[in-house]
Amino acid sequence: MEEYRQKIKDITALEKQVQSLRKQGKHVVFTNGVFDILHPGHARYLAAAKDLGDFLIVAVNSDKSARAVKGPNRPINPQHHRAELIAALGFVDAVIIFEEKNPLKVINHLMPDVLVKGGDWEREKIIGGDVVEKAGGRVMRIPFAEGYSTTDIIKKIKHTEK
Secondary structure: OOHHHHHEOOHHHHHHHHHHHHHOOOOEEEEEEOOOOOOHHHHHHHHHHHOOOOEEEEEEEOHHHHHHHHOOOOOOOOHHHHHHHHHHOOOOOEEEEEOOOOOHHHHHHHOOOEEEEEOOOOHHHOOOHHHHHHOOOEEEEEOOOOOOOHHHHHHHHHHHHO
């Protein structure tokens, strides 16, 4: 019943899986994020990312990494909960939790065919984009889904508590 948990991998297992996929001629898509409070914007973004290839890997910031990126009060949900929710999405093929402030180390290990970020990211600031393109891959930006924001959800919760 909980086979989706098997999608959560360490770097060694994921590298082997990517090598196998490449031998089959499959295209690997990679994206990353904190995914603290899952909302429709996340689901739409990840579904669109999956459409860019055959196998979607989502790298989730660890709790330490999320704090470094989002501030001391984040994440709301612990890393294993966030990873499990992402893994439960049918269009996500694999999930990895990364400790660093950014996913460059994971990108260097996996070298995806397609690196994806949201349209709110400037192309030049997409971490790992230069590495992926140099290896013959593509960097894609998916339009930002307006009206969905974890930060706004947190603000709304805080406002209703008063």
